[in-house]
Amino acid sequence: MGDERVSGHEPDPGHGEPQLRAHLVVERPRFRLDIELTAAAGQVIALLGPNGAGKTTALRALAGLTPLSEGHITLDGRPLHLLPVERRPIGVVFQDYLLFPHLSALDNVAFGPRCRGASKHDARRTAGAWLERVDLMEHAAAKPRQLSGGQAQRVALARALAVEPRLLLLDEPLAALDAHTRLEIRSRLRRHLGDFDGATILVTHDPLDAMVLADHLVVIENGGVVQQGAPAEVARRPRTDYVARLVGLNLYRGVADEQQVTVGDVVFSVTERMHGPVFIAFPPSAVALFRTRPDGTPRNLWQARIEGIERHGDNVRVHLEGPIAVAADITPAAVADLDLTAGQEVWAAVKATETHAYPA
Amino acid sequence: MGDERVSGHEPDPGHGEPQLRAHLVVERPRFRLDIELTAAAGQVIALLGPNGAGKTTALRALAGLTPLSEGHITLDGRPLHLLPVERRPIGVVFQDYLLFPHLSALDNVAFGPRCRGASKHDARRTAGAWLERVDLMEHAAAKPRQLSGGQAQRVALARALAVEPRLLLLDEPLAALDAHTRLEIRSRLRRHLGDFDGATILVTHDPLDAMVLADHLVVIENGGVVQQGAPAEVARRPRTDYVARLVGLNLYRGVADEQQVTVGDVVFSVTERMHGPVFIAFPPSAVALFRTRPDGTPRNLWQARIEGIERHGDNVRVHLEGPIAVAADITPAAVADLDLTAGQEVWAAVKATETHAYPA
């Protein structure tokens, strides 16, 4: 069922005309959001960005909850920004659920269908079906206060989906779910998004959610778009520090001359031939550490000081300062062998084949 | 700074007498929590579990917000469960922040020190220092409503830490943070927890948070402890499906006979020699898929049907049904080569060296 997704991952011209076209400008006292978004029918756009970047603000503007200072929103060719909130064919999952505290889980989900004209009985049936899909049928009668955080989140998800919206807006829909449930709900969400012919805007912090669910990433920082593209593309070629850390890469801006890139005092050998300003990226696992200067070319090698060490998954992540700030992943065994401690001087080297350079 | 942590990862007898000893029993209409927890001074215990397992309930019971039906809590040798909430030397970060809406970020953080007797001026200075540590000094005057989700979370964190508690209770303290901020706050949290000589109980869904921050994991499901131990131990030897998925392993219960483990109709070769009931675990990346039956021994090989395919990081995760339910990670190129689609029959094989068996 999800198989066509695997290839449909790149922004797909087959999706046809953009269904959503938006230019969102929102002015705040100490903040200005100004971004453009387009989404084809059936496409899922993930909005990524650090805390306070304006993701929630953008979502609220699309929903009509925050007025646009300027700009426009077009959905299926109709100007959405002229409609009041309740007339917009949207479904929203809020960052903090906002389940109606006086209604049961079932009635929360039935609320939307009921507002959109279904009879009480039909609305409840629809709601029941949705609760079933998020595995909460046994909690149908519970009030939101009696649900755990993740259960509440799933009810919120069901509530937004139950109105069969044309534009689905999700603000961290999976944030409160545990890994197990998350995997399940994520697959279900994928499946629903697959069936869904409207556009979806998904705000998330989790790069994995973004990679799995989205066709297209839009990264915003400080109110503006800093990078966008297919997930794989963004993951391979981050253009800001934030994106680089998001996808777990070290990223630098340098100047290329043939297969050689100069970043400050450090010179990297790379496989690509380029000229002029470039980005160069490599994973922490590509960094090797040595107590004494290893033999070999001076390229890809520099002396650094250990700033901090922390466990990272099965490995240990070493943060280095020096000519460039770098994260290195090494095995716990290596830490013991090298007897690494914070403040110590070491030599760092990067394999040329693991670096990746691209135009800045 | 963090280096001693790397080795201090196992529950360390050097921590001395357990500082926290608790037996928590909470009865609810359709739910019963019954767990035992111990934590030595300076130790960080992570409480993991699926949604609705009772993690928040356990935390609330420790804080005194939910009364114990039975059991006891001892902290530093004193019976904590006899004290009212405000006399307990605790700091709590709540799952949904609960910042006081009428106070600025600074005053929210200053609230605790003020209650514990600091002068207005000192409390604000302490609060300012804490806001600095979570990088929010510029938002000191903002009301919680004006903060983004992640900013609010960081203020909540600062507020809980500002009272210098003897027992720190964190309910998903990093859930709303973006990857970048999370990394930073996580390191800072580690550093603080390192300086901190009290016990910490951390509820989280994120196995990475648990692995990085905790000395000891306690996994609860449905109100009871199902597994506990050092993070690496739990990660290597999951004992329930939930834990297995959490750490990204396929897990089965089988019967061992020498280097052979039988799980239903499938027989695995393993490297360990054992007898009787065992668990066997292997990562999804250890599974190889074939369109036709490969040659070789019938061991570690079975026929399966593809249930679904989804992108997973740089790879593609294939969910298989058949004699045993398995997740397999393969490269996108392989998906294309094999032309895999949902519903298709394939052969699955697991390398013996990548399986790991241990007594059930």
Place this chain on the structure above:
Amino acid sequence: GSDDAGTAASASPAASSAASSSALTVFAAASLTETFTELGKTFEAANPGVKVTFNFGSSATLAQQITQGAPADVFAAASPATMKTVTDASMAAAPTTFVRNKLEIAVPPDNPAKVDELKDLADSKVKVALCAEQVPCGAAAIKALDAAGLKVTPVTLEQDVKATLTKVELGEVDAALVYKTDVLSAAGKVTGIDFPEADKAINDYPIASLSKAPAPDLAKKFVDLVLSQQGKDVLVKAGFDAA
């Protein structure tokens, strides 16, 4: 009376006779509650089929209601001043004074301040309650005190005579100037003391049938009943002075 039906038939316009002849609405000062209720029963007995409805309240309120078009037949006020607002609005024909009410000194039964004549009230140690000058009993009190050449500083100027009496009953004041009727109705709870200057401060109660009365014939008959000897007897029994 046997001639009632005839009078009614001849006096009222044919259109409204049937309806209006069976109901009589009397607006009367609250101090007349007991006496008028009794007279109303008498009237109903004498005029079978007629229902008398009373609206008791403060004279001023009743006057307001009448000038704002209330459907009343008879107005009996506790002071000429309130009646005047009704006649000024040409809502009533010439009123007749049907009783008078005389002031008395009321003291608690144990008479703590040992009051026994009007000049004792001038003692600053005696707590005195008077009615406010705007209400009839207050106006009368001023007249009486002026006549006696006394200057009294009361602790309170009450809104009406009942409130004044209550203060005495509860022992909050040592003495008050109230009507004889009130002392009588509070039998046992206060003691009344007559004083000679009371004759100079008598309050008249006027009654009139109203010009827009829905039942003018019955109105006239009721006024006649009040003014009759039978009416006087009832009123005098309650402590009023005959006009």
Place this chain on the structure above:
Amino acid sequence: MVLAVAGMTFLVLPLAGLLVRAPWSTMPERLAEPQVLEALRLSLVTATIATAVCLVLGVPLAWLLARVPFPGRRLVRALVTIPLVLPPVVGGVALLLVLGRRGLVGQWLESTFGFSLPFTTAGVVVAEAFVAMPFLVISVEGALRAADLRYEEAAATLGASRWIVFRRVTMPLIAPGIVAGAVLCWARALGEFGATITFAGNFPGRTQTMPLAVYLALETEPDAAIVLSLLLLVVSVAILAGLRDRWVTSA
């Protein structure tokens, strides 16, 4: 805590005074009088209808004041308190001036529908509603301001029109505030005297509510007034003790 008990004592002690003073021996026969029950029934009926009227008119008004910014809102909000501040008797006069047979609107009502409010049971309801409505409006407005707007936003995104949001989300969320307001409103209407006697008169069975009966009893027999007051209190306390808690638990 001490203050709370002091406050309670302050409110309840005068009741003790009344109880001590009450003429217990003659109580039964006094209460058995048909006029008394008539007045009690009328009081309860009119206070309840007046509360209903206040809910229908007052809750939307409170919503307007709390949610819709319009020029002069501050003034309107302050004007809403008029019936509170106006001595009730003057309120009654004002009602007469407007709705009386010769009043600004009353004139027109009478000539068009042949209907006149003063001195009718409907007039009692009008007088009580006039005096009691501010309690409802102010309580409900306070509750509306304290409510979390984001739930209303969430409802709007689910397709709920303003009216549905109001009815199915806002109202239930502020239910405690509405109940508090309605209780205040009902109790105030039940105790209303000045405006009622002025606007609706004092006709037994038609406009004579308990407070009016108490007033007349004070004129003639103060003890009877205490008995009537106690009856009114006991009935209202019983009703509130019953009603209020059912609400509180369901909210």
Place this chain on the structure above:
Amino acid sequence: MVLAVAGMTFLVLPLAGLLVRAPWSTMPERLAEPQVLEALRLSLVTATIATAVCLVLGVPLAWLLARVPFPGRRLVRALVTIPLVLPPVVGGVALLLVLGRRGLVGQWLESTFGFSLPFTTAGVVVAEAFVAMPFLVISVEGALRAADLRYEEAAATLGASRWIVFRRVTMPLIAPGIVAGAVLCWARALGEFGATITFAGNFPGRTQTMPLAVYLALETEPDAAIVLSLLLLVVSVAILAGLRDRWVTSA
């Protein structure tokens, strides 16, 4: 919307009646009388002090009712509404029975402190506070019930005692409810007539508040009564329009 406007009209129209009827030509001289200003000042001062008394006693009482379960809570809550339902004149009598010279407590007050409340300005405050307190208690209890308990829990974990939680978290969170209650309370105290005149009497400069002056004026000169009422209204509306909004924005 229509209903809201209807509600507003209903409340405001009688004011129009008063305005039409008011004797504008003689207005200035009537208002210039020193007694009038004296009564106005006294009204404002006593209503404000009474509101303060109600806040001090009533907010803790509301908290007790909303947060601390104790046997008989339902009954106490209903008893709190007594002063609302009791006709004010009877309320005044009840106060006299308790706090008067010969009252249950008053007797003792007089013999111990030589102090007697009736006929004093303090008596006016007591009468007004008695009548107005239920408004505060009920409004604040409603707000307390609607408030999110979890904030109080969060405060407790930060080391706040019950009292600090109440003062620094609960109170600010329910500020709109307290303001609404205080406004109701103040306005009711300002318009209070029956209990005041019964308990504290009517003496210019000491116990004669505006409603008392209005009532007495009504006896002889209805026009003067209207003028006084309008003055009272204008002053209170002005104060509320000013005060209320400052609160609302800060909350």
